[in-house]
Amino acid sequence: MTVADERRTDTRSQIREVALALFAEQGYEKTSLREIAERLGITKAAVYYHYKTKEEILASLFDDVAAGIDTIVEWVGTQPAGSETRVEALRRYQELFSGEAAGQLIRFVQESQASFKDLAVGVDMKKRFASIAAALAPGGGSVEDHLRLRLSLIAIHLGAFHTEGLDGSAEERAEAALAIARDLLR
Amino acid sequence: MTVADERRTDTRSQIREVALALFAEQGYEKTSLREIAERLGITKAAVYYHYKTKEEILASLFDDVAAGIDTIVEWVGTQPAGSETRVEALRRYQELFSGEAAGQLIRFVQESQASFKDLAVGVDMKKRFASIAAALAPGGGSVEDHLRLRLSLIAIHLGAFHTEGLDGSAEERAEAALAIARDLLR
DNA sequence: GTCTATAATACGATAGAC
């Protein structure tokens, strides 16, 4: 067993895994620490040994995606401005959500924005979503351009997780989402 | 003072008004009955005189929009199938959310889906959104078509309320949203 | 690292007076 595999099964990581699944499925407020602990066969107090607060668990879930967005934004800065760069950035953005965990995370963001925006991690991620939007902006500042841009990102998000009425394999959904997102950017 | 004006200022209506504003702003779970009562200068018990449960308050908020959707779906049934009918249905759908209250309601739906879907009223409205989607469907059943359709409705929703980065007047937003929604339907 | 036990607080909801 490698170090990475050990990390995957230790309690701290399991807490993240279970919390993410529950947050995505039923939202942040409706998920209690008792519920998380129960699923792992431990007590609430044990959870508190690993994370000081419930919000800290939530915040930890965003580390990878936040770093991924930063990397993309930095990359865009090194490239010539133009449609090719924007489309490639969009593709890389989609790639961030290709894993199961990241798909659950973006489902949570998409379906529980209200729970989210008042917390520190929510404010933080809001800035990151704004930064990737800015990196993708074709320069136009019209209301319609802003709305198209926002919908373009939502297209990617919706393509990243299964939802009723939106069946198909993950690959089909991702392909369709990227095509639509590209169209919306024009 | 007309009867309608009286209705507007009686306690039952005021509860709906305050609850909607709070649900839209901070979500359903995070909004307590104490908070609603406090804003109105009454007690929790007084709120319970008008509504048996918290969920009943929530459900009552959807009456008008639900009826509006049903009316549109019925209307589509009487029209010849075709692009003109679909675009007009989209326009009428948007019209449902033109008022301030309906705008707050659709913001709540858009930003708090998770709170929503497990409740009876959530299941009910989910069916209605599915029915308007079916009425708008161009017949194609591909994953991309489904996603385009869903984004088309989201475009209308996002255009109906103010959000950071999406400024402009309500009319500007609505016009832009309808244009994009129409494009997404193709 | 996990436990039992509990503190402190808030919630939705109800009883009964006025």
Next chain:
DNA sequence: GTCTATCGTATTATAGAC
């Protein structure tokens, strides 16, 4: 129609034993 007072239950979080 609104009040005070309270019930029962859940929550987040902490203290201290093992």
